[in-house]
Amino acid sequence: MKKAANFLDYHIRRWYTQVDEALANESGVLAEDGVPVRKVVVAAAIQNPYAGEGYSDDLSKIVNCSKELGAEFGRRLVQALAGDSAQSYGKACLVGAEGEYEHGNGFLTTSFANPIREALGGGSAWIPSTGKRSEIGGGIDVPLACKDALYVRSHYDTITVNFPDSPAPDEVVVIFAIATRGRIKARLGGLTFDQVEGKDGLR
Structure with missing residues (x-):
């Protein structure tokens, strides 16, 4: 059953915002500068307009x-950052049982991502992405990488999310995650975020 649109042509049933703040790594070691890692997730449970309809070439x-x-x-990510800046990002989708995984990917195209890049003050690196079909309450690991240069090892990270009442069989949960810094006590060398920030020659 098609539900009434409430955001342009979409029916969005629910918005989610999650903020995770880590003060120390798994060994209990604090960041040298005392700044925690804040990971922010914004997600929306959206009715899939192709749910239950079978295959369609046109998405x-x-x-x-x-x-x-x-x-x-x-807008919601910036609001949740509360003045902090994002250094890494990632996106994902959870597709309800009446839809195809490709329907979830349809929500995660460049058209969707570019306004987020703009809101976050830029981002020239590709955005790591994942997704799957899921039952209600299913979880997913959202990959994170530096938004300005992919090969910043300290910023390879993950945040695990799940949504207790989503996705319904006819929904897609669209997910975007950001982090305010790399892993605490990352020590594998390579480029640092400070070396690549705002420098077009390093990508």
Whole structure:
């Protein structure tokens, strides 16, 4: 059953915001500068317009409003950052049983991602992404990587999320995650975030 649209052509049943703050690593070692890692997740449970309809070559009912959806994600992410800056990002989707995994990917295109990049003050590296079909309450590990240069080893990270009442069989949960710094006490060498921030020659 098609539900009434409440965000352009989408029916969004629920928004989620999660903030995780780590003060020390798994060994109890604090960050040298005392600054915690804040990971912010914004997600939306959206009715899948193709749920239960079988195969379709045309996914425009998902893609057409992606730009505006991304802008709203960006606004919510910045609000949750509360003045902090994002250094890494990642995206994911959970697709309810009546949909295809490809339907979830339809929500995560460049049209969706670019307004988020803009809201976060830029991001020239590709955005790591994952997804799967899921039962209600299923979890997923969202990968994170540096937003300005992929090969910053300290910023390879993950945040695990789940949504107790989503996705319903006819829904997709669209997920975007950001982090304010790399792993605490990362010590594998390589480029640092300070070396690549704002420098177009390092990607």
